[in-house]
Amino acid sequence: MLADGHVLVILHAAPRADQDQREGRFFWRKPDGTWSSTLGGGLGAIRTHLGEYEQRIDALQEAEKAAATASAYFDVINQALPLARSTRNMHAALQEARGSVEGAKDLISLRDDAYRLEREADILLNDAKNGLDFLMAQKTELLADQSHQMSLAGHRLNTLVALFFPTATLAALLGMNVPHGLENVAAPYTFIAVLVVGLVLGFIVRGMIAGKRS
Secondary structure (H helix, E strand, O other), rough: EOOOOEEEEEEEEOOOOOOOOOOOEEEOOOOOEEEEOOOEHEEEEEEEHHHHHHHHHHHHHHHHHHHOOHHHHHHHHHHHHHHHHHHHHHHHHHHHHHHHHHOOOOHHHHHHHHHHHHHHHHHHHHHHHHHHHHHHHHHHEEEHHHHHHHHHHHHHHHHHHHHHHHHHHHHHHHOOOOOOOOOOOOOHHHHHHHHHHHHHHHHHHHHHHHHHOO
């Protein structure tokens, strides 16, 4: 708002994602260049206001660097979105105020600081979105590779089943009690030895399948 050399800039505190309402702040520049506001007098009040935005952006930048899960990236994006909108509007308001007063170095400096914050918030938001996109693509690639490996393992298993299924079916129907001379030799140790050999062969086949899968 502009009138007779007076400039009233209406801004709001750095927003948070869980806030439904914004905390308004008023900064009044008199024609002699002095400032007063709801945060106190002097130019330092509006710089304190800008400093709050910078602290929030710095904290989210650190959170974005440490993010390793989709929920962490989403939390950063959820908080960076309102900050990006607010810094964009703040820069526009200070740009308009700067254009209304010729040679106002304080407004030029504030406008430049607001532009820097706007750029940092946009970069933060884009980095978080890119990080989330990369993480999702990485997870998708991993799931696709696991699905491919499971498909190969299923194919090998089906091949083994197809190979031994006729023999197993005939054994179930006709029995395998063919005299071989070992029926009464060291019973039941012969049975135990055959069982152990079968288990060993089973582990060997399992290891061969797992080796091919890896």
